[in-house]
Amino acid sequence: MPYERANIQNLSAYTPGEQPQSGERIIKLNTNENPYPPIAPVMEAIRNLPGESLRKYPSPAAMNFRKTAAHVHGVGIDQIIATNGGDELLRLAISVFCDPSAATTGVGGIGVVEPSYSLYPVLAAAHDTPVTRVPLNADYSLPDDLEKRMLDAGVAMVMLVNPHAPSGALIPLSRLDKLASALQGQAVLLIDEAYVDFATHDCLPLVRKESGLDNVLLLRTMSKGYSLAGLRFGYGIGSANLIAAMDKARDSYNTDALSQAAATAAVANRALAAESWKKVIAERSRMTKELTKRGWHVFPSQTNFILTVPPTALSGDAKVPAARTIYESLKARNILVRYFDHEGLRDKLRITIGTPEENDAVLGALDQLATK
Ligand SMILES: *Cc1c(COP(=O)(O)O)cnc(C)c1O
Numbered sequence: 001m002p003y004e005r006a007n008i009q010n011l012s013a014y015t016p017g018e019q020p021q022s023g024e025r026i027i028k029l030n031t032n033e034n035p036y037p038p039i040a041p042v043m044e045a046i047r048n049l050p051g052e053s054l055r056k057y058p059s060p061a062a063m064n065f066r067k068t069a070a071h072v073h074g075v076g077i078d079q080i081i082a083t084n085g086g087d088e089l090l091r092l093a094i095s096v097f098c099d100p101s102a103a104t105t106g107v108g109g110i111g112v113v114e115p116s117y118s119l120y121p122v123l124a125a126a127h128d129t130p131v132t133r134v135p136l137n138a139d140y141s142l143p144d145d146l147e148k149r150m151l152d153a154g155v156a157m158v159m160l161v162n163p164h165a166p167s168g169a170l171i172p173l174s175r176l177d178k179l180a181s182a183l184q185g186q187a188v189l190l191i192d193e194a195y196v197d198f199a200t201h202d203c204l205p206l207v208r209k210e211s212g213l214d215n216v217l218l219l220r221t222m223s224k225g226y227s228l229a230g231l232r233f234g235y236g237i238g239s240a241n242l243i244a245a246m247d248k249a250r251d252s253y254n255t256d257a258l259s260q261a262a263a264t265a266a267v268a269n270r271a272l273a274a275e276s277w278k279k280v281i282a283e284r285s286r287m288t289k290e291l292t293k294r295g296w297h298v299f300p301s302q303t304n305f306i307l308t309v310p311p312t313a314l315s316g317d318a319k320v321p322a323a324r325t326i327y328e329s330l331k332a333r334n335i336l337v338r339y340f341d342h343e344g345l346r347d348k349l350r351i352t353i354g355t356p357e358e359n360d361a362v363l364g365a366l367d368q369l370a371t372k
Pocket of ligand 1: 085117192194224
């Protein structure tokens with residue numbers, strides 16, 4: 001007899017991108033890691049951590065980190081919460097803001113747009129929280145009736161990723177302001193800014209007191225911009241009422257002393273990390289230009305990846321989807337990219353921006369495939 005709840009029995013777990021074990025030389029452009037190493041002050045903070053800091057419990061609320069992040073972003077300390085990766089913030093937000101009886105009443109679940117980060121519905125299913133799904137427009141912009149559909153469904157929280165994954169599109173601030181205002185008093189708007197370091201603007205104005213909004217929560221992570229996916233550190237920036245609610249429900253020591261020290265050094269030295277963001281953005285433009293020249297469609301991106309559609313001719317066989325053929329041929333050459341083939345993402349490749357050498361290897365491999 002299974003001991004777990006029925007919703008857990010029925011749950012299909014999140015499928016992360018492939019993580020090959022070291023050995024073979026692999027060009028890994030499938031999970032949006034930053035190709036450059038963590039900045040020097042982060043490595044120093046890790047090396048210099050006194051043993052005493054590990055003997056004792058860490059600061060329960062990651063106080064140094066919160067002070068530093070609040071200063072960098074120009075918000076109050078009571079507007080920051082530190083979490084074990086951005087993913088913990090997502091889970092915490094669902095357990096704090098969604099209604100446990102939503103499975104029977106249908107009211108108080110989450111709302112998502114599609115396509116989007118596939119972890120949201122998995123976390124919702126683990127909480128037995130219903131999911132209202134609204135398809136994005138063909139260019140991955142938000143539909144005009146989004147707020148009406150979310151309010152009609154009675155969701156407790158709308159979860160959006162901006163800049164959008166996996167398309168790279170950036171929603172204008174005015175559009176999100178309108179959405180947050182419509183939801184205010186009824187639902188939280190969680191804006192997942194995992195890729196914001198590569199974008200032209202962020203949504204910080206929506207969490208400042210002057211915005212007049214009290215329902216906006218931003219997700220930030222060390223995993224993409226700061227080259228620290230292995231550290232597992234993320235944080236939320238939001239209005240103080242939302243942060244206080246989540247602070248009550250989190251694990252008492254949810255982030256450890258080592259990651260607190262490293263993450264504090266990372267945000268304190270944001271300008272150093274920004275040098276890698278500039279390089280990634282320059283390579284993003286170059287890859288967009290080079291692929292377009294070769295007949296590919298590349299969606300405009302404000303992230304460290306590009307969503308692409310290869311020319312059909314490249315499959316060589318009309319019956320085989322072009323992107324899948326290319327995904328497999330690149331994999332055979334030890335180059336990993338992400339392949340999608342579902343509603344809203346038919347036969348598309350998502351390619352993380354790597355170093356200039358890695359990107360050249362991709363272009364070289366594609367040119368070989370094209371002449372075969
Ligand atoms: C990477 C990512 C996150 C956060 O990842 P963590 O490694 O858990 O911090 C959140 N949302 C999206 C869309 C992401 O791509």
